Amino acid sequence: MTTATATEVLSASAARHLLLNMTPNGSFGPDGDDVFVVRRGEGAYVEDSDGRRYIDGLSGLYCCQLGYSYGPEFAEAAERQLRELCFSPLWSASAHPTAIELAERLSRIAPPGIEHTFFCGGGAEAVETAWKLARRYHALRGEPGRTKAIARRGAYHGLTVGTLSFTDDPALREPYGPPAVETRFVSHTNRFRLAPEYLDDELFTSRLLGELEAAVLAEGPETVAMLIAEPVQNRGGCITPPTGYWEGLRALADRYGFLLVADEVITAFGRLGEWFGGDRYGARPDIVTVAKGITAGYAPMGATLVGDRVVEVVNRPGTVLNHGYTFAGHPLSAAIALRNLEIMERDRILDNVRGLQDHLASRMAALAGLPIVGDIRGAGFFYAAELVGDLDGGGFSDTARAALIADLLPRRLREAGLLARVYNRAAPLVQIAPPLISDRPLLDRVADILAACLDEASGRL
Numbered sequence: 207m208t209t210a211t212a213t214e215v216l217s218a219s220a221a222r223h224l225l226l227n228m229t230p231n232g233s234f235g236p237d238g239d240d241v242f243v244v245r246r247g248e249g250a251y252v253e254d255s256d257g258r259r260y261i262d263g264l265s266g267l268y269c270c271q272l273g274y275s276y277g278p279e280f281a282e283a284a285e286r287q288l289r290e291l292c293f294s295p296l297w298s299a300s301a302h303p304t305a306i307e308l309a310e311r312l313s314r315i316a317p318p319g320i321e322h323t324f325f326c327g328g329g330a331e332a333v334e335t336a337w338k339l340a341r342r343y344h345a346l347r348g349e350p351g352r353t354k355a356i357a358r359r360g361a362y363h364g365l366t367v368g369t370l371s372f373t374d375d376p377a378l379r380e381p382y383g384p385p386a387v388e389t390r391f392v393s394h395t396n397r398f399r400l401a402p403e404y405l406d407d408e409l410f411t412s413r414l415l416g417e418l419e420a421a422v423l424a425e426g427p428e429t430v431a432m433l434i435a436e437p438v439q440n441r442g443g444c445i446t447p448p449t450g451y452w453e454g455l456r457a458l459a460d461r462y463g464f465l466l467v468a469d470e471v472i473t474a475f476g477r478l479g480e481w482f483g484g485d486r487y488g489a490r491p492d493i494v495t496v497a498k499g500i501t502a503g504y505a506p507m508g509a510t511l512v513g514d515r516v517v518e519v520v521n522r523p524g525t526v527l528n529h530g531y532t533f534a535g536h537p538l539s540a541a542i543a544l545r546n547l548e549i550m551e552r553d554r555i556l557d558n559v560r561g562l563q564d565h566l567a568s569r570m571a572a573l574a575g576l577p578i579v580g581d582i583r584g585a586g587f588f589y590a591a592e593l594v595g596d597l598d599g600g601g602f603s604d605t606a607r608a609a610l611i612a613d614l615l616p617r618r619l620r621e622a623g624l625l626a627r628v629y630n631r632a633a634p635l636v637q638i639a640p641p642l643i644s645d646r647p648l649l650d651r652v653a654d655i656l657a658a659c660l661d662e663a664s665g666r667l
């Protein structure tokens with residue numbers, strides 16, 4: 207009789223008792239063969255239950271800005287908070303000092319004109335809050351007919367029933383019936399797909415803004431409540447905006463009266479070398495949504511940062527903000543977020559990204575020479591390689607897709623000790639978002655592994 211290893215016991219139990227997110231949970235078999243059990247982390251590395259180490263090239267899921275070795279400091283912050291006050295809600299005119307301090311701190315780093323924060327549990331709740339605030343803002347100003355949203359094709363803004371409206375993926379949305387919010391999708395800013403013929407940004411930007419303006423006019427400007435966009439769109443592969451795009455969004459929002467929401471759930475807190483990714487692109491949003499990196503993954507938290515123009519309306523005397531979550535601004539998460547901001551400043555985390563981003567950019571750009579790589583995009587510590595296949599026009603045959611994208615690439619990357627994201631959708635991609643504490647040798651190692659794996663895949667095309 208053979209004895210089950212610790213990994214086998216954990217995997218089997220996971221398959222029996224856990225419903226994993228975005229996972230074919232019924233396909234594991236009783237032993238949970240394919241469940242990847244991560245047991246511990248250190249620096250930029252995680253270790254699985256068999257003791258194998260991997261570079262966490264995705265920072266958890268774009269969360270762990272500081273990697274995994276700050277546990278003792280966060281534990282000290284958590285212990286201090288829990289000894290003082292374990293819980294108190296931000297409800298019915300009640301607050302607690304840690305949430306107050308965090309909100310004040312966020313106002314100091316937020317984009318200009320944004321001084322208020324509504325806390326919640328994660329990204330989707332932050333986006334839903336943005337939507338409800340937008341609706342409330344318009345209704346209070348006498349425009350209740352602004353019931354529609356605009357989002358960008360292929361974008362992901364969450365999976366709750368509300369945020370699914372803004373997430374452009376029919377496979378995720380359609381099983382749950384008609385969207386809660388009528389949403390019009392406009393082009394993202396992937397020049398490789400949309401406009402390789404434009405050599406400069408100016409034409410591309412004006413084409414995109416022209417399309418957006420036409421969409422607003424077609425819907426009826428008086429019906430549009432908000433536009434939501436990420437500074438660099440994650441889905442579709444780290445899609446950066448062309449010059450002038452965010453300024454153009456601001457101008458159109460002002461012209462037609464809708465609110466501009468920057469979804470910074472991934473791009474805030476240093477991912478692009480700035481506190482807020484939009485700062486890099488001249489974004490002047492009315493509302494900013496954040497989550498993930500706000501606590502560097504050491505606790506769950508989300509937040510909606512709200513600009514003065516919206517606050518002036520929704521805070522009119524006597525107006526109740528009829529929205530809330532019991533655990534909004536939980537003292538434990540707030541204490542962790544505060545400590546995270548302190549550490550990021552003390553250890554100059556943004557400077558680390560700023561100092562190394564050109565190096566990472568050039569290492570990534572070098573991958574563009576490989577036959578399977580069509581485009582390299584990204585900024586800061588956030589990059590994607592869009593892959594091109596064996597068909598005319600760059601697509602993949604079913605055979606190549608199954609062999610390379612679904613199998614060889616993810617397997618080889620993991621064997622080489624790198625956790626990266628391999629998307630097997632319309633545009634196959636490999637994506638990285640390493641912890642912001644990564645040093646040059648670590649980024650080189652990431653790039654070397656990507657190069658070796660993509661080179662092998664190119665050879666098999």
Ligand SMILES: Cc1ncc(COP(=O)(O)O)c(C=O)c1O
Binds near residue numbers: 365470471497
């Ligand atoms: C841009 C963006 N918005 C919203 C969300 C939803 O965040 P959460 O999974 O915390 O609900 C995500 C999650 O990845 C995201 O990337």
